[in-house]
Amino acid sequence: MLQQVVNGLTLGSSYALIALGYTMVYGVLRLINFAHGEIYMVGAFIGLMTSQTAGLPFAAAMVVAMAGAALVGVVVEKIAYRPLRKAPRLAVLISAIGMSIFLRNLALALMGPQTRAFPIPFEVKRLNLGRLRINSFDVLILLTSVGLMIALHFLVQKTKIGKAMRAAAEDKETASLMGISVNRVIAFTFAIGSALAAAAGVLIGMNFNAVDPSMGMMPGLKGFTAAVLGGVGSIPGAMLGGILLGMAEVMGIALLKSEWRDAIAFGILALVLLVKPSGILGRNLQEKV
Amino acid sequence: MPVLELRNVSKSFGGIAAVREVSLSIEQGAILGLIGPNGAGKTTLFNLVTGIYTPDSGEILFGGRDLATLRPHEITDSGLARTFQNIRLFGQMTVLENVMIGRHCRTKAGVLGAILGIPGVRKEEAETRKRCLELLDFVGLDVDPDEKASNLSYGQQRQLEIARALATDPELLLLDEPAAGMNPQETNETTELIRRIRDAGKTILLIEHDMKMVMGMADRVAVLDHGVKIAEGTPEEVQRDPAVIRAYLGDEANVVA
Numbered sequence: 001m002l003q004q005v006v007n008g009l010t011l012g013s014s015y016a017l018i019a020l021g022y023t024m025v026y027g028v029l030r031l032i033n034f035a036h037g038e039i040y041m042v043g044a045f046i047g048l049m050t051s052q053t054a055g056l057p058f059a060a061a062m063v064v065a066m067a068g069a070a071l072v073g074v075v076v077e078k079i080a081y082r083p084l085r086k087a088p089r090l091a092v093l094i095s096a097i098g099m100s101i102f103l104r105n106l107a108l109a110l111m112g113p114q115t116r117a118f119p120i121p122f123e124v125k126r127l128n129l130g131r132l133r134i135n136s137f138d139v140l141i142l143l144t145s146v147g148l149m150i151a152l153h154f155l156v157q158k159t160k161i162g163k164a165m166r167a168a169a170e171d172k173e174t175a176s177l178m179g180i181s182v183n184r185v186i187a188f189t190f191a192i193g194s195a196l197a198a199a200a201g202v203l204i205g206m207n208f209n210a211v212d213p214s215m216g217m218m219p220g221l222k223g224f225t226a227a228v229l230g231g232v233g234s235i236p237g238a239m240l241g242g243i244l245l246g247m248a249e250v251m252g253i254a255l256l257k258s259e260w261r262d263a264i265a266f267g268i269l270a271l272v273l274l275v276k277p278s279g280i281l282g283r284n285l286q287e288k289v
Numbered sequence: 290m291p292v293l294e295l296r297n298v299s300k301s302f303g304g305i306a307a308v309r310e311v312s313l314s315i316e317q318g319a320i321l322g323l324i325g326p327n328g329a330g331k332t333t334l335f336n337l338v339t340g341i342y343t344p345d346s347g348e349i350l351f352g353g354r355d356l357a358t359l360r361p362h363e364i365t366d367s368g369l370a371r372t373f374q375n376i377r378l379f380g381q382m383t384v385l386e387n388v389m390i391g392r393h394c395r396t397k398a399g400v401l402g403a404i405l406g407i408p409g410v411r412k413e414e415a416e417t418r419k420r421c422l423e424l425l426d427f428v429g430l431d432v433d434p435d436e437k438a439s440n441l442s443y444g445q446q447r448q449l450e451i452a453r454a455l456a457t458d459p460e461l462l463l464l465d466e467p468a469a470g471m472n473p474q475e476t477n478e479t480t481e482l483i484r485r486i487r488d489a490g491k492t493i494l495l496i497e498h499d500m501k502m503v504m505g506m507a508d509r510v511a512v513l514d515h516g517v518k519i520a521e522g523t524p525e526e527v528q529r530d531p532a533v534i535r536a537y538l539g540d541e542a543n544v545v546a
Contacts (some may be wrong), residue, residue, distance in 0.1 A: 154545050167379050167390050174377045177339055179365035179394025179457055273391070 012246020013145035018223025021193025037220015038103035040277020071196025107213035229280020298347035322507030370459035380439030462494030
């Protein structure tokens with residue numbers, strides 16, 4: 001049972017990292033960025049390339065992957081979403097789906113369809129505590145995720161750009177009248193969200209020893225589910241939603257069969273949308289008149 | 290040279306002229322009152338000046354620069370700030386954070402500095418805090434600075450909006466009905482506050498429905514009706530102007546007057 005809790009936390013914290021990007025972008029743009037899963041994939045590939053080809057140590061590969069994905073996120077925003085800032089929301093959503101398909105196929109064209117192994121740049125240790133088994137990956141994923149989430153919390157709550165993000169999320173027009181460049185805030189939000197997704201991509205790619213162009217699809221949907229569960233637009237909600245979703249999946253597999261995993265996740269999504277669409281910590285956003 | 294000058298500014302929405310050929314100018318350190326019946330185009334004029342709308346024709350010069358070429362946040366940078374008729378604070382943020390948001394356009398710290406926590410950045414942030422607390426004091430807002438802005442009373446929220454606007458260090462302050470919904474005592478306090486702001490060297494453009502308040506403190510008053518400026522002058526001149534009386538009370542008023 002304790003083993004399941006550890007597994008759930010590990011899986012959940014990676015979902016949380018992805019969910020944060022969805023929720024932050026939704027917060028400022030009211031857009032579900034469906035290309036977010038592909039950013040995760042791009043991050044995993046950059047991490048793979050830098051540690052394999054360039055032979056960088058793990059931490060450096062991680063930083064390069066996060067920075068690279070942040071850049072891709074900003075470019076995606078600039079070419080696919082910014083021109084549609086005043087367009088109906090559906091148009092932006094369609095543009096996001098198009099971007100998702102484009103990025104996946106670009107990766108397919110550049111990297112080929114095969115699944116690549118992620119060479120593990122450190123020695124994997126296993127720790128057995130009675131029946132509880134923890135390995136280096138569990139520790140690494142948990143520590144990295146928690147560290148990044150604490151850093152994000154500090155960034156959003158304490159810094160100037162964090163205040164600007166929260167102000168823009170509440171009221172873009174007033175924020176711009178306070179001297180905030182809303183476009184810069186939006187670009188920054190994409191950069192941060194994309195960097196977090198890339199971190200998740202590298203961690204998961206390494207944990208499952210597999211990186212391929214379509215790897216972003218399922219975690220992208222799971223991250224979206226986690227964001228909705230926690231309350232889309234809420235940063236603590238995304239963290240909570242990620243952990244809960246990971247737990248639910250792991251417990252579900254333990255009680256039922258592993259085939260039920262995705263059914264459980266998306267069952268939760270359907271249920272939340274039916275019963276409490278604003279999620280656990282989400283505010284009821286009223287449309288402004 | 291006037292601080293703000295409007296030259297034949299027009300703006301229409303779907304064939305309805307909200308503002309028609311309006312020319313106005315405000316001298317440094319003056320209070321200009323902008324009055325007119327509901328729907329006269331006062332708020333539209335504010336939105337034109339702050340860059341929310343762009344004029345269909347005409348020019349808006351602020352310190353000699355054409356505002357039409359600037360984005361809203363650049364207009365704020367250049368020294369123009371406003372408050373809103375329907376209060377638009379960041380309700381989920383604290384009182385102090387609301388003021389600090391206004392101050393940030395005057396601070397230099399970049400994103401990277403904030404992430405890395407460079408000492409200079411921390412020092413700047415501490416100075417920003419101090420300055421913003423002083424501003425809360427200046428507007429007479431006596432509440433816990435860490436209170437959520439949405440928990441403040443209506444009158445306090447109006448004061449906070451003024452503090453936030455002042456934090457941007459504006460040369461020109463636009464106040465959109467600062468005394469709306471206030472009781473007489475709060476209105477008096479607001480009048481005092483606006484005088485203190487003017488005495489601190491700011492120029493003020495004021496929209497207000499409270500006639501006594503506008504006439505009591507404005508140096509000059511401009512009157513809009515159906516998007517057209519129908520009168521401008523000292524409060525006494527405007528109060529005697531038949532066109533103004535007609536706009537407010539209808540044609541019959543002439544007979545009575």
